[in-house]
Each structure stands twice: as C-alpha cells, then as structure tokens.
Amino acid sequence: xxxxxxLSDLLDLYRPIWLFSGALLLTLFCSRAALIATxxxxxxxxxxxxxxxxxxxxxDLIVLFAILALPLIGHPLFCQYRAWRKxxxxxxxxxxxxxxxxxxxxxxxxxxxxxxxxxxxxxxxKYPREVLTMxxxxxxxxxxxxxxxxxxxxxxxxxxxxxxxxxxSKPGLSLAIxxxxxxxxxxxxxxxxxLGHRPANPSVLAFTNDLLVNDLMLSSxxxxxxxxxxxxxxxxxxxAYGSMTPEEALEQVRQGIALxxxxxxxxxxxxxxxxxxxxxxxxxxxxxxxxxxSLGAEFVGALGGLDLTPNLDALFEEGIWFGQMYAxxxxxxxxIEAIVTGFTPTxxxxxxxxxxxxxxxxxxxxxxxxxxxETSFIYGGEAHFDNMRQFLVGNGVETVIEEKDFSNPTxxxxxxxxxxxxxxxxxxxxxxxxxxxxxxLVFTSSNHSPFEFxxxxxxxxxxxxxxxxxxxxxxxxxxxxxFKLAKNSSYWDDTLFLVIADHNSxxxxxxxxxxxxxxxxxxxxxxxxxxxxxxxxxxxxxxIPTLLGMMGISTPIPTFGVDLFRPDIESLPGRAVMQYDKTxxxxxxxxxxxxxxxxxxxxxxxxxxGLTPATENDQNLIDRAVGLAxxxxxxxxxxxxxxxxx
Numbered sequence: 001x002x003x004x005x006x007l008s009d010l011l012d013l014y015r016p017i018w019l020f021s022g023a024l025l026l027t028l029f030c031s032r033a034a035l036i037a038t039x040x041x042x043x044x045x046x047x048x049x050x051x052x053x054x055x056x057x058x059x060d061l062i063v064l065f066a067i068l069a070l071p072l073i074g075h076p077l078f079c080q081y082r083a084w085r086k087x088x089x090x091x092x093x094x095x096x097x098x099x100x101x102x103x104x105x106x107x108x109x110x111x112x113x114x115x116x117x118x119x120x121x122x123x124x125x126k127y128p129r130e131v132l133t134m135x136x137x138x139x140x141x142x143x144x145x146x147x148x149x150x151x152x153x154x155x156x157x158x159x160x161x162x163x164x165x166x167x168x169s170k171p172g173l174s175l176a177i178x179x180x181x182x183x184x185x186x187x188x189x190x191x192x193x194x195l196g197h198r199p200a201n202p203s204v205l206a207f208t209n210d211l212l213v214n215d216l217m218l219s220s221x222x223x224x225x226x227x228x229x230x231x232x233x234x235x236x237x238x239x240a241y242g243s244m245t246p247e248e249a250l251e252q253v254r255q256g257i258a259l260x261x262x263x264x265x266x267x268x269x270x271x272x273x274x275x276x277x278x279x280x281x282x283x284x285x286x287x288x289x290x291x292x293x294s295l296g297a298e299f300v301g302a303l304g305g306l307d308l309t310p311n312l313d314a315l316f317e318e319g320i321w322f323g324q325m326y327a328x329x330x331x332x333x334x335x336i337e338a339i340v341t342g343f344t345p346t347x348x349x350x351x352x353x354x355x356x357x358x359x360x361x362x363x364x365x366x367x368x369x370x371x372x373x374e375t376s377f378i379y380g381g382e383a384h385f386d387n388m389r390q391f392l393v394g395n396g397v398e399t400v401i402e403e404k405d406f407s408n409p410t411x412x413x414x415x416x417x418x419x420x421x422x423x424x425x426x427x428x429x430x431x432x433x434x435x436x437x438x439x440x441l442v443f444t445s446s447n448h449s450p451f452e453f454x455x456x457x458x459x460x461x462x463x464x465x466x467x468x469x470x471x472x473x474x475x476x477x478x479x480x481x482x483f484k485l486a487k488n489s490s491y492w493d494d495t496l497f498l499v500i501a502d503h504n505s506x507x508x509x510x511x512x513x514x515x516x517x518x519x520x521x522x523x524x525x526x527x528x529x530x531x532x533x534x535x536x537x538x539x540x541x542x543x544i545p546t547l548l549g550m551m552g553i554s555t556p557i558p559t560f561g562v563d564l565f566r567p568d569i570e571s572l573p574g575r576a577v578m579q580y581d582k583t584x585x586x587x588x589x590x591x592x593x594x595x596x597x598x599x600x601x602x603x604x605x606x607x608x609x610g611l612t613p614a615t616e617n618d619q620n621l622i623d624r625a626v627g628l629a630x631x632x633x634x635x636x637x638x639x640x641x642x643x644x645x646x
Contacts, residue, residue: 013075013079013171014075016088016089016092017068017071017072017092019160019161020067020068020092020095020096020161021064021068023096023157024060024063024064024067024096024099025057025060025061027096027099027100027103028056028060028063028099028103028219029053029056029057029060031103031106031219032052032053032056032216032217032219035106035107035110036049036052036216038107039110039212039213039216042210042212042213042510043213043216045210045510046207046208046209046210046213046510047207047208047210047213051207052213052216052217055204055205055217056216056217056218056219058193058200059193059200059205059217059218059219059222060219060222061190061193062190062191062193062200062222063099063219063221063222063225064190065186065187065190065191066187066191066225067092067095067099068187069187069191071088071091071092072183072186072187073183073184073187075088075179075183076171076175076176076177076179076180076183077176079171088161089158089161089162090158092157092161093154093155093157093161094154096153096154096157097150097151097153097154097157098221099219099221100149100150100153100154101146101147101150102117102219102220102221103219103220103221104146104149104150105121105146105220106220107142108139108142109220110212112449112506113330113507113508114211114212114506114507114508114509115212115215115581116212116215116216116218116220116223117220117223117224118223118224118227118581119224119227119228119230119231119349120331121224121227122224122227122228122231123349123353123386127384127385127386129382130381130382130385130414130415133414134414134415134448134449134450137413137414137450137452137466138414138450138466139450201226202214202218202223202226203596203597203598203599205217205218206599209510209511209512209610209611210509210510210511211512211580211581211583212508212510213510230582231348231349241347241584241595241596241597241601241626241629241630242595242600242601242629242630243626244623244626244627244630246630246631246634248623248630249626249627249628249630249631249634250270250271250627250631251627252623252624252626252627252628252631253271253560253627253628253631254270254271255624256560256562256624256627257271257273257560257562258562258568258572259273259275259276263275263276265556266556266644268644269558269640269643269644270640271559271560271631271635271640271641272556272557272558272643272644273556273557273558274554274555274556274557275545275548275549275554275557275563276554276566276567277549277552277554278549278552278565278566278567279552280550280551280552280553281496281529281550281551281552282493282494282496282527282528283494283552284372284437284551284552285437285494285495285496285526285528285551286430286434286437286438286439286491286494286495286496287368287437287438287439287440287495287496287498287551288426288430288439288440288442288495288496288497288498289339289340289440289441289497289498289500290423290442290444290479290482290497290498290499290500291332291335291336291339291441291442291443291444291500291501291502292444292447292475292479292499292500292501292502292521293443293444293445293446293448293475293502294447294448294501294503294504294505294506295309295447295472295475295501295502295504295505295520296501296503296504296505296506296517296519296520297504297516297519297520298504298516298517298519299468299469299472299505300312300313300521301313302316302321302521303323303519306461306469308461308472308473308476309472309473309476309521310476310480311476311479311480311483312480312499312521312523314480315483315499315523315525316523317531318525318529319497319523319524319526319529319531320523320524320525320529320530320531320532320533320534321521321522321523321524321533321534322522322523322538322564323533323534323535324519324534324535324536324537324538324574325500325519325520325521325522325538325539325540326515326518326519326520326538326539326540326576326578326587327501327502327503327504327518327519327520327540327578328344328345328518328539328540328541328576328577328578328579329345329350329578329579329580330503330504330507330579330580331350331386331502331503332386332443332502332503333350333353333386333387333388334350334502334503334579335500335501335502335503335540336350336352336388336391336441336502337350337351337352338539338540338541338543339364339500339502339540339543339544340363340364340365340392340441341361341362341363341395341544341559341641342362342364342541342543342544342545342557342558342559342560342561343362343541343559343560343632343636343641344541344560344577344628344629344632345577345578345579345584345632346579346629346632346633346636347582347584347597347633348633348636351391351636352386352387352388353386353387353391354636356636356639357391357395357636358390358391358394358395359394359395359646360395360639360642360646361394361395361639361641361642361646362395362557362558362559362641362642362643362646363395363396363397364396364544364547364548365392365395365396365397365439365441366395366396366643366646367396367544367548367553367555367557367643368396368553369396369398369439370555370643371553372436372437373436373437373438373439374398374399374434374436374437374438375396375397375398375399375438375439375440376397376398376399376401376429376438376439376440376441377389377392377397377400377401377440377441377443378400378422378426378429378440378441378443379400379401379402379403379416379422379442379443379445380403380406380415380416380418380419380421380422380443380444380445381402381403381415381416381417381445382402382403382404382416383402388443389402392441397441401425401429402416403416403417405425406421406425409421410454411453411454413445413446413450413452413453414448414450414452415445415446415448415452416445418446418453418454418478419444419445419446419447419453419474419475419478419479420454420457420478420481422442422444422445422478423442423478423479423481423482424481424482424485426440426442426482427482427485427489430486430489430491431489431490431491443502444475444478446471446474446475446478447468447471447472447474447475447505448471450466451465451466451467451468451470452466453470453471453474453475454474457474457477457478458470458473458474458477460473461473468505468506472505479499483497483525492526492527493527493528494527494528495527496524496525496526496528496529496547496550496551497524497525497526498523498524498543498547499521499522499523500520500521500522500523500540500543501520501521501522503518503520504517504518504519504520507580509610510610511610511611512580512583512594512596512611513578513580513583513584513585513592513594513611514580515578515585515587515592515606515611518576518578520540522538522543524547524550534564536564536569536574537573537574537575537576537587537588537589538564538574538576539561539577541559541560541561541577542561542562542563542564543561544557544559544561545557545559545561545562545563546561546563546564546565548563549563549565549566550565556643556644557643558635558640558641558642558643560628560632573588573589574588574589575587575588582596582597583595583596584625584629586621586624586625586628587606588621588624590605590606590607591603591604591605591606591614591621592605592606592611593621593622593624593625593626594611595625595626595629601622601625601626603617603618603621603622
C-alpha cells in the first residue's frame with residue numbers, strides 16, 4: 001500500500017469525526033455571529049470583535065474536544081467493528097442536536113435573563129409541567145420552530161455521518177496505539193485550553209463589565225455544562241469571594257450588626273444575638289408577608305416607575321414604605337432566602353436548594369413558631385417548585401396550601417391559580433378563628449412569564465395582553481382586592497402586612513451588576529401601622545430584625561441584617577447586597593464593592609451612567625464586603641446559621 005493510499009484510508013476512517021467537527025464549529029460560529037449582530041450596540045461599546053471571535057473559537061474547541069474525547073480515543077481500537085460504526089453516527093448526531101438545541105434556545109433565554117443559558121436552564125427542567133406549559137403558551141412559535149429545525153438538521157446530519165466510513169485495511173496495532181496516545185494528548189490539551197496550572201474557564205473571558213458580552217464568547221452548551229459542574233462542586237464546597245480567615249470575617253460581620261458584645265449570646269453560634277426590644281405596634285400581632293413575583297421599582301408609580309400599581313401606590317400613603325429597598329438576587333429563591341432566613345447570597349445556589357439547609361437552618365417561621373405562632377405558606381402553584389415545600393417545612397412552616405388545595409379557582413395558568421384566587425384563599429384562612437397569632441408567607445405568581453391572568457379585570461396598559469406591564473397591573477388589581485377584604489376583616493387590627501417583591505421582572509444591563517434593576521418596593525401596612533417613609537438604603541436581609549422589632553419580639557437570631565427602626569440607626573451606614581449570576585456587589589452609599597470568583601474585589605463608584613472605577617480605595621469597605629461574603633459561605637458549610645437546639 002502506498003503512503004498516499006494509507007493517508008487516504010486514514011482520512012476516510014475519521015470521516016464522521018471531520019464532518020462533525022466542521023459542522024459543530026460552523027454552527028457555533030453562525031450562532032455567535034447572529035447574537036453579536038443582535039446585540040451589536042452593547043458589543044461595540046465595550047469589546048473588540050476580533051477578541052470575541054478568537055476567544056469564542058477557543059471555547060468552541062473545548063466543547064468539541066469534550067464531545068469527541070471518547071470517540072477519538074476509542075476509534076482506532078474499535079473502528080473495524082460494525083457495531084461501533086453504527087453507534088458512532090448516532091452519538092455524534094445526538095451531540096450535534098443537543099448543541100444546536102441549546103443555541104436555538106439562547107435568544108429566548110437572553111431575552112428573559114440577559115445571559116446565556118446557565119444553571120437556571122437545568123433547574124427549570126426539574127419541573128416539566130410548569131416549564132413546558134409556560135414555553136408553549138408564551139413562546140409557541142420560537143419553540144416550534146426550534147424543535148422542527150433541530151430535528152430536521154439532526155436527521156440529515158445522521159444520514160450524512162452514516163455514509164461510507166470503512167477503510168480498505170484496518171490500522172495495525174502500533175498505528176492504533178499511536179493514534180490513541182495522540183488523541184489522548186490532543187483531547188487533554190483541547191479541553192484544558194491552557195498550559196497553565198488551571199484549565200480555561202469563563203473567568204478568563206471577563207474582559208468587560210457587560211456580562212452578556214462576556215457570555216457571547218461561550219457557547220450555551222459550555223455555559224450550561226460549566227454551570228452544572230460548578231453547582232455540583234458548590235454542593236460539596238460553597239466558595240467564598242476574596243481571601244479572609246473565618247475569624248476575620250466574623251469580626252466584620254459583627255461590626256456590621258453593630259451591637260455590643262454582650263448581645264451575642266452563644267459561643268457555638270457566633271452570630272446569634274438579640275436586638276434591643278422597643279415598644280411593639282400591637283400586642284402579639286399576626287404577620288403576613290405578601291411576596292410579589294417579579295415586581296421591580298420601575299413598575300411602581302410611587303417609586304418613580306410606570307403608572308401600573310395604583311393600589312400599591314395608595315397603600316404607600318397608609319403604611320411604612322421603604323424607598324431604597326434592594327433585592328439580593330434575580331430569582332424567587334433568592335428573595336425567599338433573604339426575606340425568610342435573612343441569609344446573604346453566595347456564589348452557590350440559594351440555601352432553599354442546598355442540602356445542609358433543608359432542616360436546622362434559621363428561618364423567620366422557626367423563630368415565630370418558637371414564640372407561639374402558627375406558621376403557613378400559601379402558594380397558587382405546586383409548592384415543590386424550586387424545592388420551596390421541602391425547605392420551608394423543614395425550617396418551621398407547619399401548613400402548606402398549594403394549587404391542589406384550591407377548589408374551582410376562577411383562573412388557572414402555567415404557574416397555578418391566579419393572584420385573585422390565591423389572595424382570596426389567604427383571606428379565608430386568616431379570617432378563621434385562631435387560638436394563636438399566625439405568620440403566613442403568601443407568594444404570588446401571576447406576574448411571571450408567560451403573563452397569564454383573567455380577562456376583564458383591568459384596562460390593558462398596551463397590546464398584546466400577555467406582557468409584563470399588563471401582568472403587573474393585574475397583580476396590583478388582585479392586591480387591591482385583597483386589602484379591601486382585609487380592611488373589613490376580623491384580623492386587620494391585629495395584623496402587620498409586609499408587601500415586598502422577590503426580585504425584579506428582568507435584571508439586565510451592561511454593568512457588572514445592574515444595580516437599578518435590584519430596586520424593589522417594600523411596604524408595611526395594617527391596622528396598627530402609622531404612615532411614614534424610610535429613605536435609608538436597605539436590603540432584604542434587614543427584613544427579619546425589622547419586623548421582629550415592630551412586633552416587639554426580642555428573640556435570639558443569627559441574621560446579618562439590622563432593625564431599621566433601632567434607636568441608633570442613623571449612626572449606621574445603609575447598605576445592600578446583590579448577587580448577579582456569580583458576581584456579588586456590596587453597596588454602601590454610592591460606593592460599590594464588586595466581587596468575582598478567583599479575582600480580587602474591586603471598588604466602584606455608582607454614577608447616573610453606571611459603575612465607574614473608584615478614584616480612591618476604601619479598604620475598610622472592601623473588608624466589610626469580603627467578610628460578609630466569606631462568613632456566609634463558612635456559616636453554611638459549618639451549620640452555624642441556626643437557632644440553639646436546631
């Protein structure tokens with residue numbers, strides 16, 4: 001056999017792999033080019049096109065070598081077997097179809113989250129009924145087109161790969177071993193994409209402050225795979241930002257709580273403390289938290305937003321409202337994490353989902369239960385979504401009312417019954433005779449994509465019906481109807497209501513952390529409440545000590561927030577903590593510490609045009625931010641965020 005013939009046979013042997021490699025790289029290039037064109041205004045403002053394309057190819061090769069690792073290594077040894085020649089095209093076609101489907105889903109995901117698909121993509125797949133219903137009702141055309149196109153291309157690609165792939169003579173043993181070793185070396189180098197100590201990862205693409213632009217250099221298959229790997233790793237080891245010992249971090253946390261040393265009552269649980277008691281607004285009042293889905297300040301007229309919430313705006317005139325309240329995250333489980341537990345976000349998933357927090361983790365429900373309260377969670381959908389039921393029941397909630405417990409609701413959408421049905425049922429529960437005071441978390445869902453709600457309730461803000469502005473307006477209508485019932489009820493005079501958003505509808509922007517999108521409404525109203533306004537900068541983590549103070553309950557808590565009505569509050573700086581993907585911001589006044597994994601924290605100045613690097617460094621502020629982030633991770637890992645006896 002001539003050398004030319006041997007080379008031709010070898011190329012023919014690897015024909016499916018060459019075809020797959022070319023098709024995959026071309027597909028990812030075209031998808032990236034389309035996304036760049038779609039977001040060109042943001043790309044051109046902060047990044048060089050050549051850099052994006054070169055780095056994009058680099059990370060596409062990582063995906064390629066990861067997919068081809070087993071076929072490349074095994075092909076020289078098994079190519080002579082007919083079964084292998086049948087399995088290989090199926091594997092490659094399936095891999096191509098999966099990558100193609102991920103790219104097809106990307107524009108819709110970016111439209112919702114302003115990032116490529118990440119761990120949220122995987123987590124939503126755990127709830128197929130809700131997600132499939134939402135996708136079909138809200139995104140029928142793009143979903144249908146994506147599935148049809150992917151299926152057609154995948155089928156055609158399989159037929160192409162199944163063509164002639166048999167060489168005239170199989171490779172000898174020495175050649176086969178050489179090819180295996182060469183493939184092993186190539187795949188190792190290709191997957192690592194680096195000769196350094198650490199393989200390449202998304203942190204090497206942090207060229208700009210615009211996270212979406214950085215994400216364009218990845219593929220969605222890589223983004224989801226890396227996020228899933230990181231989530232699994234963080235289950236074992238919740239990482240912290242920066243570098244600080246637990247002792248130093250604890251000192252920073254205690255300084256932030258700003259109470260005398262004798263208020264910290266436990267050596268075993270270092271942040272356990274009691275806030276000074278002050279006169280309660282009522283004798284053992286009930287507490288109801290109405291957690292409004294996806295309600296950013298931009299939708300609330302009283303906060304300078306669109307005129308979509310007349311009922312909430314009217315309540316602002318009757319209660320205590322917090323004009324500078326900021327959410328800790330971009331998902332409902334982050335809102336629950338902060339409001340129900342007072343815990344600060346970490347680079348890992350919310351504690352609502354982390355294994356060590358499923359029981360023996362502090363919650364407001366557990367604290368009130370110990371103080372003689374009935375506790376409940378009322379939700380219009382399935383309470384298992386996002387692991388809410390397991391987490392809440394494991395940490396102090398006694399009664400759960402969910403979608404299956406609603407008889408003949410007036411309207412049911414993808415995420416469960418309407419806000420009207422939910423809040424009407426909540427009123428019925430509260431209006432029953434109670435032997436004890438009660439605490440209830442009521443979680444709405446009508447203001448969630450695909451924005452389904454009953455007809456003939458509101459005058460639409462704009463057409464078509466199923467869009468966020470109309471859903472906000474309906475959610476506000478339902479809230480107004482609830483408070484009409486509550487004000488004429490037996491429980492109004494003895495109940496504090498907190499109306500607060502879990503997060504904004506959509507957090508996006510070209511800053512490392514788009515702070516304005518974390519601004520949310522928060523209001524305390526009820527029979528015992530005198531109207532007032534709190535303008536200091538505050539975070540959702542301040543909710544628990546503030547509510548307990550208003551209720552006159554001085555009980556040990558391990559939280560990191562502060563009572564916004566404590567006597568010395570004016571001497572303390574306001575601050576907020578915000579988690580945006582894997583990036584965390586700690587804001588105090590107009591100074592913002594931005595923390596990213598495996599990178600030193602950076603101080604920015606908040607301006608009308610976004611975040612700009614600070615001209616002077618404030619090491620004390622940076623230490624406070626890093627200390628709080630470090631202690632949160634340490635406290636979770638070592639199960640220090642709990643009450644005595646849990």
